[in-house]
Amino acid sequence: MRHIVTKGLVLDEPLIFEVSSAGRKGVEPAVCDVPVVDAAKVIPAAMLRGANDPMAGFPEVSEIDAVRHYTRLSQWNFGVDTGFYPLGSCTMKYNPKINEDAARLEGLSAIHPYQPEELSQGALRLIYELEDYLAEISGMSAITLQPSAGAQGELTGLLMIAAYFKAKGRPRHKIIIPDTAHGTNPASSALAGFKVVPIKSESNGVLTLDAVKAVMDDDTAALMLTNPNTIGIFERNIHDIAAYVHKKGGLIYCDGANLNAIMGIMKLGEMGVDVVQFNLHKTFSTPHGGGGPGSGPVGVGKALVPFLPGPRIKKSGNKYKFVRDNPKSIGRVKAFYGNFGVMVKAYAYIRRMGPDGIRKAALTAILNANYIKESLKGTFHLPYDQPCMHECVFSDKAQSAYGVTTIDMAKRLIDYGYHPPTVYFPLVVHGAIMIEPTETETKATLDGFIETMKEIAEEARANPDLLKSAPVNTKVQRVDEVRAAREPILRWRPGA
Amino acid sequence: MPYIPHSDKDIADILKTVGAASTEEFLKYLPEELRLKGKLNLPDGLSEQELSAELRSIAARNSTVNGYASFLGAGAYNHYIPATVGHLASRSEFYTAYTPYQPEISQGTLQAVFEYQTLVCQMTAMDVANASLYDGASATAEAVLMARRITGRDTVVMSAALHPEYRETVRTYLVGAGNHVTEALYCTEAGTTLPEAVEAACGDAPACLVVQHPNFFGSIEDLATLAEVIHRKKGLLIVVTAEPVSFGLLKPPGELGADIAVGENQSFGNPLAFGGPYLGFMATKTEYVRQMPGRLIGQTVDKNGSRAYCLTFATREQHIRRERATSNICTNHGLCALAAAIHLVSLGRVGLCALANLNLSKAEYLKARLSSVGIAPAFTSPTFNEFTFKLDTDPDAFMKALLKKRIMAGVGLKRFYPELARHIVVSATEMNSKADIDRFAEEAGKVTR
Numbered sequence: 020m021r022h023i024v025t026k027g028l029v030l031d032e033p034l035i036f037e038v039s040s041a042g043r044k045g046v047e048p049a050v051c052d053v054p055v056v057d058a059a060k061v062i063p064a065a066m067l068r069g070a071n072d073p074m075a076g077f078p079e080v081s082e083i084d085a086v087r088h089y090t091r092l093s094q095w096n097f098g099v100d101t102g103f104y105p106l107g108s109c110t111m112k113y114n115p116k117i118n119e120d121a122a123r124l125e126g127l128s129a130i131h132p133y134q135p136e137e138l139s140q141g142a143l144r145l146i147y148e149l150e151d152y153l154a155e156i157s158g159m160s161a162i163t164l165q166p167s168a169g170a171q172g173e174l175t176g177l178l179m180i181a182a183y184f185k186a187k188g189r190p191r192h193k194i195i196i197p198d199t200a201h202g203t204n205p206a207s208s209a210l211a212g213f214k215v216v217p218i219k220s221e222s223n224g225v226l227t228l229d230a231v232k233a234v235m236d237d238d239t240a241a242l243m244l245t246n247p248n249t250i251g252i253f254e255r256n257i258h259d260i261a262a263y264v265h266k267k268g269g270l271i272y273c274d275g276a277n278l279n280a281i282m283g284i285m286k287l288g289e290m291g292v293d294v295v296q297f298n299l300h301k302t303f304s305t306p307h308g309g310g311g312p313g314s315g316p317v318g319v320g321k322a323l324v325p326f327l328p329g330p331r332i333k334k335s336g337n338k339y340k341f342v343r344d345n346p347k348s349i350g351r352v353k354a355f356y357g358n359f360g361v362m363v364k365a366y367a368y369i370r371r372m373g374p375d376g377i378r379k380a381a382l383t384a385i386l387n388a389n390y391i392k393e394s395l396k397g398t399f400h401l402p403y404d405q406p407c408m409h410e411c412v413f414s415d416k417a418q419s420a421y422g423v424t425t426i427d428m429a430k431r432l433i434d435y436g437y438h439p440p441t442v443y444f445p446l447v448v449h450g451a452i453m454i455e456p457t458e459t460e461t462k463a464t465l466d467g468f469i470e471t472m473k474e475i476a477e478e479a480r481a482n483p484d485l486l487k488s489a490p491v492n493t494k495v496q497r498v499d500e501v502r503a504a505r506e507p508i509l510r511w512r513p514g515a
Numbered sequence: 516m517p518y519i520p521h522s523d524k525d526i527a528d529i530l531k532t533v534g535a536a537s538t539e540e541f542l543k544y545l546p547e548e549l550r551l552k553g554k555l556n557l558p559d560g561l562s563e564q565e566l567s568a569e570l571r572s573i574a575a576r577n578s579t580v581n582g583y584a585s586f587l588g589a590g591a592y593n594h595y596i597p598a599t600v601g602h603l604a605s606r607s608e609f610y611t612a613y614t615p616y617q618p619e620i621s622q623g624t625l626q627a628v629f630e631y632q633t634l635v636c637q638m639t640a641m642d643v644a645n646a647s648l649y650d651g652a653s654a655t656a657e658a659v660l661m662a663r664r665i666t667g668r669d670t671v672v673m674s675a676a677l678h679p680e681y682r683e684t685v686r687t688y689l690v691g692a693g694n695h696v697t698e699a700l701y702c703t704e705a706g707t708t709l710p711e712a713v714e715a716a717c718g719d720a721p722a723c724l725v726v727q728h729p730n731f732f733g734s735i736e737d738l739a740t741l742a743e744v745i746h747r748k749k750g751l752l753i754v755v756t757a758e759p760v761s762f763g764l765l766k767p768p769g770e771l772g773a774d775i776a777v778g779e780n781q782s783f784g785n786p787l788a789f790g791g792p793y794l795g796f797m798a799t800k801t802e803y804v805r806q807m808p809g810r811l812i813g814q815t816v817d818k819n820g821s822r823a824y825c826l827t828f829a830t831r832e833q834h835i836r837r838e839r840a841t842s843n844i845c846t847n848h849g850l851c852a853l854a855a856a857i858h859l860v861s862l863g864r865v866g867l868c869a870l871a872n873l874n875l876s877k878a879e880y881l882k883a884r885l886s887s888v889g890i891a892p893a894f895t896s897p898t899f900n901e902f903t904f905k906l907d908t909d910p911d912a913f914m915k916a917l918l919k920k921r922i923m924a925g926v927g928l929k930r931f932y933p934e935l936a937r938h939i940v941v942s943a944t945e946m947n948s949k950a951d952i953d954r955f956a957e958e959a960g961k962v963t964r
């Protein structure tokens with residue numbers, strides 16, 4: 020189904036500071052029912068805000084000003100609820116509404132992290148069971164739900180790997196990372212104190228045992244890979260590679276960003292994976308929030324269990340308890356227990372889907388990606404022409420003859436009402452266009468997108484300027500990102 | 516199946532296009548020995564109605580801070596969230612979007628976060644703030660790493676009055692870079708960081724001093740004096756604020772010598788939610804912006820010269836700089852920042868100051884009422900909406916007895932500070948009515964008498 024783009028009522032909206040008017044009030048705090056304290060009487064003047072208040076310029080608006088302001092801003096945004104969002108490696112699937120309602124239940128939101136365990140049994144149970152479900156889905160021995168997002172999960176996993184070798188009395192210092200990896204992988208490795216050893220994938224897009232053998236040594240702590248990889252291809256040599264890495268005393272870290280392709284079909288633990296991080300905001304349907312919050316649980320094999328961040332949760336009888344005595348733990352990576360509000364949504368998703376739904380989601384995600392790949396492969400260059408998993412990667416090679424690049428086609432897609440795919444990633448594909456349709460889209464939507472992509476390819480040939488000047492149907496047209504970096508304006512200032 | 520819309524005919528049509536007989540056929544490209552033979556051992560799927568009931572029953576097994584009189588704080592604060600926040604932050608154009616990589620269709624998120632960055636700068640009196648970090652603890656760890664990059668030095672001095680879980684997080688983050696962390700003791704009388712202890716812990720070349728303000732005991736620190744010590748040694752001052760409502764009243768970190776201001780903005784617009792998701796903030800001086808981690812939104816123009824916003828300074832970040840990035844952070848807490856911004860805008864300048872004064876008044880009233888039944892503050896320093904008191908009796912028995920009266924009487928410090936085995940830190944906010952405070956004091960008096 021294709022949409023006809025019409026001009027909506029797009030209203031401009033100044034910065035909130037620019038509509039501020041001295042003395043205007045929004046939502047006033049409650050009336051004070053205890054004696055009002057003069058701050059100057061209990062706190063030394065040097066510690067109080069002075070007359071020369073830098074908070075001058077802080078907005079003063081009425082409630083309706085605020086409501087219209089944010090309503091208008093929301094209308095300039097594009098989300099999954101607005102339309103198709105085939106952003107590769109980000110798994111922009113539908114975010115079920117029941118999940119949102121669940122996280123807002125008073126019994127799941129008005130609870131303090133330090134309230135007594137006996138008053139938090141529902142929360143502890145939910146965390147405990149979600150750990151259990153993720154362990155079952157991944158085939159790992161234990162899970163921590165503490166990390167806030169995928170990258171923090173990576174750091175957590177890598178710190179556990181470092182601690183594991185240190186505990187053996189033989190610290191190792193290198194991590195092998197394929198050139199197709201997400202940027203967070205090398206960044207997390209460096210933060211955990213490792214040296215990154217890059218490794219190339221073969222011409223068919225997968226890692227080979229020989230390539231691993233060439234760099235694997237007894238100072239290598241782990242091979243960090245993504246499976247399926249970022250080209251959307253399953254690393255079919257993983258079993259042999261894992262066996263070899265293990266023989267050399269190393270570990271396998273799997274970036275679970277692409278777990279949506281294999282859940283219910285294969286278990287990472289059975290492939291020889293020792294550590295994996297999940298992205299609840301990708302695979303388990305929790306929303307991306309315009310840049311978080313996500314949640315990045317980590318699963319580990321038996322050998323790494325003692326190193327998990329604390330506290331852990333144990334069940335004895337019908338009671339759930341925190342366990343704080345974990346002497347080998349790497350320590351915590353954040354305050355409290357993790358992004359509980361996000362866990363609630365992932366928990367709701369898994370309970371709604373059940374084992375059959377989980378598997379069907381993965382199979383359908385694969386089916387949809389192959390449908391797009393097959394439908395567009397005559398139109399766009401397909402660097403790896405083989406069955407894909409949950410996403411497929413094209414390039415702008417065919418269109419570059421007309422001077423049209425990936426970014427031009429991405430911007431033109433916006434004019435047709437689609438969010439562009441991931442562009443220029445993975446880095447190994449020049450001008451990459453990475454499409455991940457997910458399982459939650461209708462065939463009509465996929466067909467509309469396919470038809471539009473073909474039309475854009477035709478426009479690239481016949482009228483490349485149309486693409487160069489895209490998008491034209493948006494609130495703002497192509498944004499000058501170079502200027503933003505060269506002449507930085509990072510905040511509003513009075514009089515600016 | 517829920518959320519998977521294909522009909523059988525759709526699937527048949529797709530299979531025809533891709534040249535496969537069944538969906539399962541795609542699995543033949545996967546190694547046979549790795550394919551699951553059975554079904555995942557998970558509970559069977561539920562209808563939405565069943566799921567709704569199940570979630571409610573789990574929720575019902577928690578007691579909430581609304582069902583009790585809660586005086587819990589210690590890094591997570593119970594505040595009233597205006598109705599506007601839930602309604603506006605729940606607009607799905609905001610929450611179902613990804614990180615705003617395509618600025619032309621993300622101007623809503625971008626402008627909202629640009630405004631949020633400004634609000635943080637205004638509250639902290641710093642030059643520049645990032646889009647968000649995960650929480651106060653990891654923001655503190657990121658600030659320490661940033662200070663090390665700026666100074667090229669290793670030694671990190673943390674006040675012992677910094678939230679224990681923040682200190683633990685800093686230590687975890689620093690393992691990879693070698694630890695070099697020392698702690699500076701607090702004054703047992705005032706409950707604030709001892710400048711002499713900082714001086715001694717700094718050595719010759721400290722990277723930074725990390726101080727919480729108000730600190731974990733609720734005490735207001737003498738930041739000016741601490742700034743003098745660390746700046747004399749050419750290190751940076753990192754000020755951590757876990758209760759940002761205090762910004763409405765207290766002199767901001769930027770006016771007291773902070774080089775980096777970080778902390779937790781959960782108090783604005785974000786529910787307690789059993790500890791997350793919360794909202795780490797970070798602000799600094801212009802000269803340090805290229806060493807700052809996290810997303811940054813900048814103002815620019817589009818090709819027609821219209822004002823527009825986009826992500827900027829990406830060359831600091833992992834997707835460009837990979838192992839040389841300032842941080843590994845990617846997904847941050849954008850929606851939490853939006854909720855905080857809506858709350859702050861709804862409060863406005865006068866409202867924020869009034870809220871801060873209301874919190875101070877409630878806490879001072881609680882302090883006076885507890886004192887009147889013989890429970891005195893443990894420390895002499897001034898406080899904001901949180902303070903520590905010391906009992907002559909076992910605090911666990913005390914808290915248990917009050918729990919029976921439906922009062923959550925604060926957080927015992929024994930777990931974090933063995934030397935403060937009889938101390939409890941309590942918080943009072945606008946959510947604690949006079950009646951609740953009176954009842955707390957009355958029951959506490961009965962228990963300790």
